[in-house]
Amino acid sequence: MSEEPRIVAFLCNWCSYTGADLAGTSRIKYSHNVRIIRVMCSGRIGMSFILKALSKGADGVLICGCHPGDCHYQEGNDKALRRYIMLKNMITQFGIEPERIRLEWVSASEGDRFAKIADEFTEQIKKLGPLNWKESESVVKGSAV
Amino acid sequence: MPTTSELMKFAAPMLEMAQTVVEAKGEELKLCYQCGTCTSVCPWGNLKDFNPRKLIEMIRLGFEGFEDDSWKCVNCKLCWDKCPNQINIPQIFQSVRSILLAWNACPPELNIALTSLRDEGNPWQESKEKRDEWTKDFPVPAYEQGTEYLLFSCCTNDYDPRNKKDIKAVVEILNMAKVNYGYIGNKEVCCGDIALSAGENEGYGMLSNKNLEIFRELAVKKILTISPHCLNAFKNRYEFNEGEEVQSSHLVQTYAKLIEDKVLEPKGEIKNKVTYHDPCYLGRHNDIYDEPRFIINSIPGIEFVEMNNIRENSFCCGGGGGGCWLETVKGERLGDLRVLEAVETGAEVIITACPYCVQMLEASILGLGIDEKIKVRTVSELLLSSLKNEEL
Amino acid sequence: MSKLNIGAYWAASCGGCDIAVLDIHEKILKVNEACNFYLWPIAMDFKYEDVEKLEDNFLDLMLFNGAVRNSENEKLAKLLRAKSKLLVAFGSCAHTGGIPALANFYKKDDLLRRVYVETESTSNPDKILPQPKTEVKEGVVEIPEFYDRVFSLAQVVDVDYFVPGCPPNPERIWEVLEAVVTGAELPPKGSVIGATDKSLCDECEREKSEDKKIKGFSRIDKVMVDPKTCFLDQGLICLGPVTRGGCGQKCIKGSNMPCRGCYGLPPDIQDQGAQMISSLAALIDSKDPEEIDKIVKEVPDLAGYFYRFSMAGSFLEGSK
Amino acid sequence: MEKVGVFIETKDKEMKMSILGVITGVRGEGFELYAFVLDGNAESYKDSLQEYGINKVVDLSADSPTAEYDPEVYAKAIVDACKGLDIKIIAGVNSAIGKDILPRVAAELNAACILDCVSVNLAEKTVVKSNYSGKTIAKVRLSGEYFVYGIRPNAITAEPAPVTAEVIAHKAPVQDEGRLVIKEVKAGTSKGVDLTEAEIIISGGRAMGSKDNYKILFDCAEVLGAAVGASRASVDADYAPQSIQVGQTGKTVSPNIYIACGISGAIQHLAGMKTSKVIVAINKDPDAPIFTKCDYGIVGDLFKIVPELTEALKR
């Protein structure tokens, strides 16, 4: 198989997931590399989800939530933003380009915007090349915790 | 029975046109809902039938006939500011022009300027070696690495005999205030603003890269511009790399600061009634309205009157967007209207802060035959007159 | 009842865990009554062959401290696994990599160069680096192979229990030994013992507000630390929320210092650093990306801070 | 003998003199020169043409009347004549008309069309041409069956080389297909010598004061054999027609001598004339920018100086 980038996208149920659905209803084509996981709110997205995805072979992770002030749960998106900024600051220490993680606000009416972001982000990841995170090659990878 | 495609000729003869414009960065074209605000506010409306709204619609549906008018836009930005859809209409014209250029459909007089830009790095068909000729008997400190400010002179100031007076005034003032600045002479090329607004993207790229190279080579941190067009290019157009913190400011900002800090104390009385013309690129494009007025008001004896269209609603001289190089027949010159507006205030002098405005307004004054009544001076010239206690 | 055969081994570690075993003080005598200390390199000499000669499962209990950094560590880990009935990852390094695993942020070559060439006190003009095999007059000298990265014990061999801590709290050590010695019923394999399931906050008596807002991060040398208030409420990063309890709060209570996380992550947390960000960043009192970024940048070494003891066992395990 | 055809540009039954330079440039050993005249007045140009070495004057006519200028008909007629007379080389002045006709001719012949030539070497089949408004000069070698050249006016100085010419008639079976309709021909108001071709230009600014005052410039020009130019301000003031405006937005000129009378010297004006070989400025204002650009400057009243100059020249 060709070296296609693999992108995991976490979308909040209310704005962004609906927005992604709208891209579909409007038949806007976008990069197939983006695989969507639905959560109720961008505030639900623990940063462990992102590291997990990167460690399991994702080349990029996209987080989408409602626009500031529009959060269905009032301010979950603010929390997502703060976490995202901190994670971006930390991730470079792992030798991972911060551009591999992206946070975008997508409202339920922005199907075209979601598609555009998906395409742009895929392009961005393609430029960065594959991440190819290698998990430990240890003999036994037991239950460490 | 006509076929569908034949019928399409009447509805939308050339849909590719819109697509091409969109691809040339004119995507906002699609947002227009044809309210006509742009047409109403466009300064051309006071002179002739010029209808940006209609042009947008023609381009959108691919009707021919927008070509000639596409060169009219003077980039004054009034329409963009007032547009309810915040459409960057000047950008649309710029995109259209870039396409017209690709078709070789450029007004010949502008083509001359663009050719000169490519070849000589200035739009005035002057030799690049002669840029610093005016400094031969008028010494100007050279910019070296570590000098605080780079004085970016602008082609028009370097070559135009009239505007040389302005840059000389600038140099005198900066010397008086002991500002740590320097000039790079023949290394400078045009900021590229007119190339860009004329749709000559390649030429713009070449010019901007050349300047960027020099800025990098000399580790320039702060640029002082005399022309608001250069200011706009550096502030809003140039693609500096991340981390390259180059601050650009216009001289009026420096003067205002120097006067505020009492480094410059304009004591000489200027007993003239003056008005101030806001250059579009200084005002609307870069929000600099207060500093020039502050400078004028700091001069003793001066009588300052405002025109009707000022600040955010300032009326363009007609020089932007390549207008300086385009032929306009008498009776169709924005500068004429602006000059008449100034005359109405009773002012004897129009103060402004842009070399293009100087040229356009002076040409209009000459053309209207009222050079006995009113004249044009730059903020620098005004300030220097007061500092040296000379007549304006 | 015959005496139990027990042992202790140190791999990539500082030796503190071995000392901690002694910190059970007079109780060591009780251990001695019930056990034969069969193998304990810090206390007595032994040779590889001695271990190899043992029957499989000969040792009833093996306390393995230190992370796996090189081929020798791995070889011994595997050997001791075979010889032990119960293999315990003892201390932070064996548990989740500990301090040695912070080296996972660097490449092997960079580490060697730094240590053997660049350190200020080193004089090595020829820039000679250790080689697995070196010929000398007397023959060939072999040293263990230095691995690309540090592994926790469980990443190399099957581990029965984990005792976290840097070092483990002596009281907890005694509880573990006591349980084995008395033959009490042991928890299921793979459990963390000698620590609680709740995070350290459970034990911490500091006043915690219900509306935490972080306006900026500070460091302990910059502020007067109030010993009664939650560190997070004072803008100080404390890893207590993402760290198991059971340590006895030596830092928090004893020294008025925030927790650094040596007791490892609580049972339902999988990545200490990521969780710390999720918990901590959400408290920042700003909605402006630039301001948030400014606040975040006040912490100079985010990854080093949040993964001080848990790098090897984290999702990313190290740097690219 | 290789045959060379020269398209003779005419206007109001007068031949454009710049064609003589072209003829001078293309004549030479082993070449027979044909002049294509399409306005029906071949006979009247014969004398001048043979003076410069034209061997045959072709009185070219088409089925469609060519009294009115029609580039399509003209071009097709020329092509027909070339084919009929076996002419493989066609040259003309690189004027507005030349640029209208020559590319059409070349297209019909499937030949290369080289415009903006400054010299030609028919033996070598090379031309020297100017690019980018003279910024670069290229020497180009041509291959193919037919060659079409447009030579810049005044690029080659005309020199007489008298021969005896004969007039031959050629009727081309060319019909006007009506694709091009001439609706109106607007005559320029300028008289006398064409500005862009003039060797001497005398220009007036707004200081001329009135349309009537311009007469002193025309008087002087007549004596000098010069063309009259104007600055934009004087055109604006209706002292002079737009067609003689010199400058960035008007005509770009490069005469041997440019005399600027009462012109202050805005950069737009300078842009149109600064390549003039010698610039003379006459202005009252010693600070006028024009004085920074001129070779000779006279500070004084043009209404005094210009008539004096005219008188002096007359003598």
Next chain:
Amino acid sequence: MAASKIKKVGVFVCHCGVNISSVVNIEKVVEAVSKLPEVTVARDYKFMCSTPGQELIGKEIKEQGLERVIVAACSPLLHEETFRRVLVKSDLNQYFFQMVNIREQDAWVTADKDKATQKAIALISAAVKRVQTHEPLPKREVDVDPNVLVIGGGIAGIEASLQIADAGHKVYLVEKQASVGGHMAQFDKTFPTLDCAACILTPKMNSVGFHPNIDLMTYSEVVDISGYIGNFEVTVRKNPKYVDYEKCTGCGVCMEKCPSKVSSEFDEGLVERKAIYTLFPQAVPNKPVIDAKNCTYLTKEKCGVCQKVCEAGAINYEDKEELVKVKVGSIILATGYTFAKPDVLKDYGYGKLDNVLTALEFERLNNAAGPTDGEITLKDGSKPQSVAILHCIGSRDKNYNEYCSKVCCMYSLKFAHLVREKTGAEVFEFYIDIRSPGKAYEEFYTRIREEDVHLIRGKVAQVTDVPVTDDEKGKLVVIGENTLTAQRVRVPVDMVILSTGIESNKDAADMSRLVKVATDKDGFFIERHPKMAPIETASAGIFIAGTCAGPRDIPETVASAQGASSLALKLISKGKVEIEAATAWIVEELCAGCKLCISMCPYKAIEFDEKKKISVINEVLCKGCGTCAATCPSGAAKARHFKDEQIFDEIEGVLSL
């Protein structure tokens, strides 16, 4: 993680006619999915949501003993409920289900068929992994308090209150102003029928004032809301009126005698009122309040005239604000709107040029009870000869409000009619598009055209008093483009009416925090679903009526008020309410009591149990956003149906291919 027994999974792939199958190779998907060890059966069908499709799933659940079900079809936002019902019918817990979106997020957005197929397989694999750890979640119910709170006393609040009160239930109606009536009370005529606003509104206002089931609290504000659907506790602040309504007879003498005059907000500042005042003569309750800021007695302890003249002795300068607590089962938000203020639109000369009026000012000018008794006059008292009406002021303009205010076209046409009728002046209406979608609206538009109103298509850019020609001297000049003739026009007129758009209340953000209903970027409350739940909100038990949710006209406002009241009544008549099942909970054994979750919860649903020293989630308040689960540093807070391990499984699943 200890390996548990693998649960039997059934996967059902929908063709959606050809919507999915024309892009995704269903056969391949079924084949690949069948091979997964957890999958017992994989089937495909043309329309899985159809009755035969549902029956197919039910049949397989029974026959194969499926423990988990996956449907790969359209968006879960469309059909999750449908398929959950199938599980319930088949005696499986509805949460043992996962829906995979291979239509909106795969077939419809992917150009390459192979890639789309591959994506579908990956998404289904993720679901297969995920459902393994799905847990059964129970239905939860609570009792409903039969009282209702209505916030806002405009036509929406009035209508909603009356409906509920007439049905026999108690309503607390809270209005900030001194009288109910809202903006509608300011209007004169209403479009398109041109009946007078007062005639249709005043009877309803009176009903509200005297209804035994309505507790009307004017001059009051809601300051706190706690609780949840069925059981809200609301704190209302009654601002001091300084008039004892028990004693006041509404005789009005105090208002006559009061010496301090201030500009009347009800009349848009066109006239003055007193410091003791009723909002307008027909106010309900028709008793005055004292405006403390402008009362000389309350500010300087001088005057006291009103107290002296009040025979009933109703004036009480010592009156204090009062906090009242009420319990209700549901809340109706009817907080209304404001008009865009044109003073930011400098280009139209508002505030600078005389006779440039806002729509509301014109309404008052035109109102028979207004400052001119309904005469349309210029500032100098003369009648206008020509009037320009400018549409879209502050609407459809990204510099101000991007949205269309919906009512301005129609009210502008109404103005045109009124001006023509009352003054005979020439009317120039500048519009971008005329929007008349409503019953009899287009007919009204037609009628206005017949009345010789000059309709000019184009937005006005500027109003100036600088003349260019003699005709323009002394006039207001309106500059715009007639886009249909493509001509720039300058029209000299005597009066300019700015058809200002509708804006959300300035304090919408405060109200949003109070009721925990989010607002959109323009400050209007967000509906639960813009189409299918336009009156409900994301906060269960809180409904929206009228213009606080976006621009609406009167019929729509009344309809939404009636809708809101019927939803409130539905709750009351049901008596019990089912609440969110996918909530969060806290594992007692893991919670260390760090309290981080408490500061994170947007619904104040987490409380600290001081005895156990742990956090406890009130699952009735919890909306299931999961922020606490992401925050909890010890992993004690868990989000049902979105647990960490479920997401981790999903991550591994989507990355498996």
